[in-house]
Amino acid sequence: MEWETVIGLEIHVQLSTRSKIFSGSSTQYGAEPNTQASLVDLAMPGALPVFNENALRKAVAFGLAIDAHIGKRSVFDRKNYFYPDLPKGYQITQMDDPIVGLGEVEIVLDDGSTRTIGVTRAHLEEDAGKSLHEDFEGMTGIDLNRAGTPLLEIVSEPDMRSAKEAVAYLKKIHSIVTYIGISDGNMAEGSLRCDANVSVRPKGQTEFGTRTEIKNINSFKFVEKAINVEVQRHIDVIEDGGTVTQETRLYDADKNETRSMRSKEFANDYRYFPEPDLLPVEIDDAYIQDVKDRLPELPDAKIQRFKADYGLSDYDATVLAASRAMADYFEAVVDVTKDAKLAANWCMGELAGQLNRYEQDIADSPVSAADLGLLIQRIQDNTVSNKIAKTVFEAMFRGEGSADEIIEAQGLKQVSDSGAIEAMIDEVIANNPGQVADYRSGKDKLFGFFVGQVMKASKGQANPAQVNDILKSKLQG
Amino acid sequence: MSLDRSQVENVAQLARLQVTEDAMAATVTSLSSILDLADQLQKIDTEGVEPLSNPLDATARLRPDDVTEHNQRDAYQAIAPSAADGLYLVPKVIE
Numbered sequence: 069m070e071w072e073t074v075i076g077l078e079i080h081v082q083l084s085t086r087s088k089i090f091s092g093s094s095t096q097y098g099a100e101p102n103t104q105a106s107l108v109d110l111a112m113p114g115a116l117p118v119f120n121e122n123a124l125r126k127a128v129a130f131g132l133a134i135d136a137h138i139g140k141r142s143v144f145d146r147k148n149y150f151y152p153d154l155p156k157g158y159q160i161t162q163m164d165d166p167i168v169g170l171g172e173v174e175i176v177l178d179d180g181s182t183r184t185i186g187v188t189r190a191h192l193e194e195d196a197g198k199s200l201h202e203d204f205e206g207m208t209g210i211d212l213n214r215a216g217t218p219l220l221e222i223v224s225e226p227d228m229r230s231a232k233e234a235v236a237y238l239k240k241i242h243s244i245v246t247y248i249g250i251s252d253g254n255m256a257e258g259s260l261r262c263d264a265n266v267s268v269r270p271k272g273q274t275e276f277g278t279r280t281e282i283k284n285i286n287s288f289k290f291v292e293k294a295i296n297v298e299v300q301r302h303i304d305v306i307e308d309g310g311t312v313t314q315e316t317r318l319y320d321a322d323k324n325e326t327r328s329m330r331s332k333e334f335a336n337d338y339r340y341f342p343e344p345d346l347l348p349v350e351i352d353d354a355y356i357q358d359v360k361d362r363l364p365e366l367p368d369a370k371i372q373r374f375k376a377d378y379g380l381s382d383y384d385a386t387v388l389a390a391s392r393a394m395a396d397y398f399e400a401v402v403d404v405t406k407d408a409k410l411a412a413n414w415c416m417g418e419l420a421g422q423l424n425r426y427e428q429d430i431a432d433s434p435v436s437a438a439d440l441g442l443l444i445q446r447i448q449d450n451t452v453s454n455k456i457a458k459t460v461f462e463a464m465f466r467g468e469g470s471a472d473e474i475i476e477a478q479g480l481k482q483v484s485d486s487g488a489i490e491a492m493i494d495e496v497i498a499n500n501p502g503q504v505a506d507y508r509s510g511k512d513k514l515f516g517f518f519v520g521q522v523m524k525a526s527k528g529q530a531n532p533a534q535v536n537d538i539l540k541s542k543l544q545g
Numbered sequence: 546m547s548l549d550r551s552q553v554e555n556v557a558q559l560a561r562l563q564v565t566e567d568a569m570a571a572t573v574t575s576l577s578s579i580l581d582l583a584d585q586l587q588k589i590d591t592e593g594v595e596p597l598s599n600p601l602d603a604t605a606r607l608r609p610d611d612v613t614e615h616n617q618r619d620a621y622q623a624i625a626p627s628a629a630d631g632l633y634l635v636p637k638v639i640e
Binding site for chain 2: 085086087091092093094100101102103104105106107110118119120121122123124143148150151152164165199200201203204206207208209210211212337339342344346347348349350
């Protein structure tokens with residue numbers, strides 16, 4: 069039977085506020101345990117939450133970025149459950165009146181086609197602390213630094229039909245939240261976390277199959293793998309005559325499998341009710357307009373502008389605009405070089421390649437956009453060939469200096485002195501009489517061989533255009 | 546609407562409350578009578594009435610995004626039943 073996959077994602081985005089959503093504690097990542105946990109975060113009796121305006125502002129910014137309905141009146145609720153890293157015994161979240169209502173984003177698939185994915189809602193809530201199970205005999209250690217960090221939970225419609233679409237959607241959300249600067253989007257530090265709801269149904273059927281929820285998949289790669297392995301598990305269970313149980317499962321990246329997280333005696337029953345410690349939040353049109361006025365250019369608008377202003381292809385524009393950091397870098401290179409196509413090639417080629425090789429983020433690139441711009445200028449003024457420039461770039465990336473310093477120190481300047489090039493060509497012709505005779509008797513393909521010999525003799529530094537010209541006339545004899 | 550014993554046991558379990566055997570019958574009866582009152586309220590026509598999320602006629606006061614709390618871990622952990630290496634310790638929980 070042919071199966072159709074149905075996926076919905078719940079994405080938790082940590083908002084990059086300085087202080088927590090309901091207390092004045094710092095949200096800085098990586099501090100000593102419990103040094104950023106105040107009385108409110110510890111749930112001491114009598115301590116009351118006060119809502120952080122910046123968390124509200126960031127949530128509204130996200131809503132505007134996806135053309136969503138903004139809840140002018142939103143209400144916090146309590147979600148009740150017991151776990152030691154949640155000292156109050158409930159999480160403050162939003163149930164019936166979230167800050168962001170129905171919206172949508174467009175994703176681009178590998179084949180260039182686009183799909184619209186619905187965003188059901190996005191609501192504000194507080195993060196829980198961390199539990200450390202390993203280090204203490206018979207005890208669990210609790211670090212409440214993260215407790216109370218503002219989260220925006222973005223819930224999608226069950227609109228995705230493959231793991232690839234889910235990854236494209238997750239990347240799109242990642243791109244939007246980092247563009248508008250509401251989160252650093254650092255998945256390794258848990259700033260963006262993803263749960264996937266997965267089900268399968270026979271192709272053509274309208275009702276959904278039973279879904280399972282895969283928790284906390286924390287990289288783009290694992291999202292795709294976890295969903296694929298879970299989809300296959302569903303199909304296997306059904307084709308073996310069984311039924312899928314609705315449950316929460318955890319993805320084990322080492323074994324590439326999902327496993328049931330807890331065999332619940334009781335179904336989740338969170339007994340939501342309005343949070344009596346917080347009043348409803350009301351915002352007016354002026355507030356929303358103010359947030360709107362401060363929104364930066366969004367990815368889709370940037371792609372259009374890159375195509376129109378720089379004449380970039382759809383593909384180049386999409387790749388370069390995918391992250392705000394890359395887009396800003398690219399534009400800074402164009403600023404120096406005035407050649408968008410060349411800048412695009414270098415950003416997407418050598419720069420992306422080296423960043424990938426050293427597993428570095430563009431924000432930490434050892435070569436600044438201005439430095440890369442200067443190197444490209446050396447190609448433009450014929451100081452170095454494109455090929456030599458790549459060698460120079462690698463050295464720049466290793467921190468060996470600026471483009472000019474490296475070209476000077478390693479003697480990489482292109483040889484454009486026609487006398488020197490002629491001398492090298494004469495030598496190559498003299499050393500290869502057989503090939504010369506063959507070439508002259510019609511074996512045109514040997515031209516490449518001579519170019520190679522000359523470039524080798526010049527250690528790659530001869531100006532390729534000049535080599536071509538001079539070689540051609542000399543070989544004609 | 547009347548609660549039965551198993552519903553009360555379930556709610557007690559969710560709230561981590563221990564209801565002793567002696568108190569069970571009385572708890573079932575008194576919780577049921579609270580729900581009976583709620584049933585009575587349910588009969589009122591509320592068509593067109595906004596749900597009330599807070600009885601106060603006021604909206605939230607917002608706080609500027611400033612760090613105002615500073616590290617007082619030692620003071621807080623002095624009254625904790627158990628702490629080590631800066632962590633609060635609780636009986637082992639494993640998912």
